[in-house]
Amino acid sequence: MKAWRAWVALLDRREEGTSLALFRVAIGLCVLGTVGTVVGHGLVEVLWVDRAHGGYRSLGEGSWLVALAGGPTPAVIWGLVAVSLAGGALLVAGLAARLGALLALQGVLALTWVNGHAGGSYDDLLTNALWLLVLASSDRTLSLSCRLRTGRWRSDDPVPAWPRWLAVLQLVLMYASSGSQKLSSTWVPGGDFSALYYILQQPTWQRFDMRWVAPLFPLTQAATALTWAWEISSPLLLLAFWARLGPSPATGLRGWLRRLDLRRPFALVGVPMHLGTLLVMNVGPFSALSLCFYLCLWHPDEWHAAARRLRALRRGRPATPPAPATASRPGSTARPGA
Amino acid sequence: MTHPPARPWWPHVRAALVAAHVLAVGVAALPAPEGGMNRAAWADPTVQAELDAWAGRLRSLGLPVERAALEDHLWVVGRTWTQARAALLRPLRPYYRGAGTNQSWRMFVAPHRFPARLVLSVREDGAWRDVYVERDPQRRWMGRQLDHDRFRSAIFRYSWPGYGRAWAELGQWLALRAARDFPRASHLRLRFARQRSPSPAEVRAGVEPPVRFLRAQEVELASLREGDG
Structure with missing residues (x-):
């Protein structure tokens, strides 16, 4: 019962909505980009419409929503494209964000299931993000809805913190699951760590010819070892959150973990890895989507502090310390970084 | 003075639902060779080279491993685990399909050496x-x-x-x-x-x-x- 009460209390914690709002805007842009590029490349009726209506392959009835609407015909598919784009736009604007997320989620699910050959893990990553945005209160700040409600673009209204934690958990699950399945002798210790070199040679995902990396083979070996170790050890990131959720000031292991702040080394590897992938490989929106989840690694107070530092840097003055605004809010956590 | 919450049951229901979500996505993320269980695809030179490498490595560790037996053994283990995992996930499928919470992270598990x-x-x-x-x-x-x-x-x-x-x-x-x-x-x-x-x-x-x-x-x-x- 004690563990259950602690779990219930944990999920009752609230914080400002900045991190979730940034996540919402970024995911909304990804929805627009993911569906928009299919429109832009003239592929909507090629990939997602049945062969009988001009598509390149027989698709059957498609997902339950497509089947319910009458099958993968141009009218149904364009309708779903419009619904997805409208959902993405609502998310970016922050207007009826839960409804926007639900529309985008069901639209993207229906479209991507209709032709399972033409997609990848990035579709799962996107729909997982959208489901979290259905559950989250993500438009309390940095949104049109906030502007209409308060007359300002920003608000410090508290929102439940657990959707942000679930986003972090999702990121960890993805890396840990991916890392634990990298069983090739070219990935694991004891092998030659040639995985990244050979992956870069696969024409399917290349942006351009990658034979120029051959003289840099030792660097690709180091990157292979680092990627594998980093993915496998990604669950350690949860310790950073465990440390921050405890009482302040923290002592012992919690205190040490807080000072260590595993989020920094995690992001120091992850962000360049995704940016590098984006630069040399075409794996769809995967890198951009992954980086969206990184926005949830930081507590809203930390985003505000970073924004203050940036503003001060621009003005050439030291940053002003934050006002203790969150401490008195009912149900809020005054501890930054949790 | 603090007021009692309007719906005292809600925090408990929410906690149960979030726990169920964590369990569902955690189970779905368990590694599995789903999609790779096609014996014809195992004849691909990339897969064969991988099996050769593992057989060699296990032999170098002193384990008496025969290349063909290793492949057969891995096939049986892979198929058994895939079936067991599918049975475990079956009751959760509606959640994965309806909420888009599928966890399929078999990304670059091995480089394709013969692309x-x-x-x-x-x-x-x-x-x-x-x-x-x-x-x-x-x-x-x-x-x-x-x-x-x-x-x-x-x-x-x-x-x-x-x-x-x-x-x-x-x-x-x-x-x-x-x-x-x-x-x-x-x-x-x-x-x-x-x-x-x-x-x-x-x-x-x-x-x-x-x-x-x-x-x-x-x-x-x-x-x-x-x-x-």
Whole structure:
């Protein structure tokens, strides 16, 4: 019962909505980009419409929503494209964000299931993000809805913190699951760590010819070892959150973990890895989507502090310390970084 | 003075639902060779090279492993685990499908050492001419569409066994466009050029591994033009 009460209390914690709002805007842009590029490349009726209506392959009835609407015909598919784009736009604007997320989620699910050959893990990553945005209160700040409600673009209204934690958990699950399945002798210790070199040679995902990396083979070996170790050890990131959720000031292991702040080394590897992938490989929106989840690694107070530092840097003055605004809010956590 | 919450049961229901979500996504993320359990695909040289490497490594550790027995054993273990995992996930499927919470993270589990490149050619005046070669900036007919990441994903699949129908349909679809874009062409040919990725030493020495073509299909274009009619 004690563990259950602690779990219930944990999920009752609230914080400002900045991190979730940034996540919402970024995911909304990804929805627009993911569906928009299919429109832009003239592929909507090629990939997602049945062969009988001009598509390149027989698709059957498609997902339950497509089947319910009458099958993968141009009218149904364009309708779903419009619904997805409208959902993405609502998310970016922050207007009826839960409804926007639900529309985008069901639209993207229906479209991507209709032709399972033409997609990848990035579709799962996107729909997982959208489901979290259905559950989250993500438009309390940095949104049109906030502007209409308060007359300002920003608000410090508290929102439940657990959707942000679930986003972090999702990121960890993805890396840990991916890392634990990298069983090739070219990935694991004891092998030659040639995985990244050979992956870069696969024409399917290349942006351009990658034979120029051959003289840099030792660097690709180091990157292979680092990627594998980093993915496998990604669950350690949860310790950073465990440390921050405890009482302040923290002592012992919690205190040490807080000072260590595993989020920094995690992001120091992850962000360049995704940016590098984006630069040399075409794996769809995967890198951009992954980086969206990184926005949830930081507590809203930390985003505000970073924004203050940036503003001060621009003005050439030291940053002003934050006002203790969150401490008195009912149900809020005054501890930054949790 | 603090007021009691309006719905005292809600925090408990929410906690149960979040716990269920965590459990569902955690179980779904358990590693599994789903999608890789196709014995014909195991005959691919990339998979065979991987099995060779593991058999060699286990033998170097002093384990008496026979290459063929290792493959059979892995097949049985993989199939058993895939079936067990599928049974575990079955009651949760509606949640994965309805909420989009599927966890499929089998990304670059092993590099494809013998990758295949799509090559499209048209036959004009009796001679074949390549009009699209994957990642070749000079031969890009239909490249705007075929180079999109979603088409890349589909084309990658069609170089593996088990996609015969979709591969043939892609041929028909491309042939309709070839009949329009190449009025002098009599045929369109689709095939994959498979080439072992050169090692760093081979790249430095300028060694080009041999190319082997597979899954070739030819589509006659004249009848398609008549259909346009």
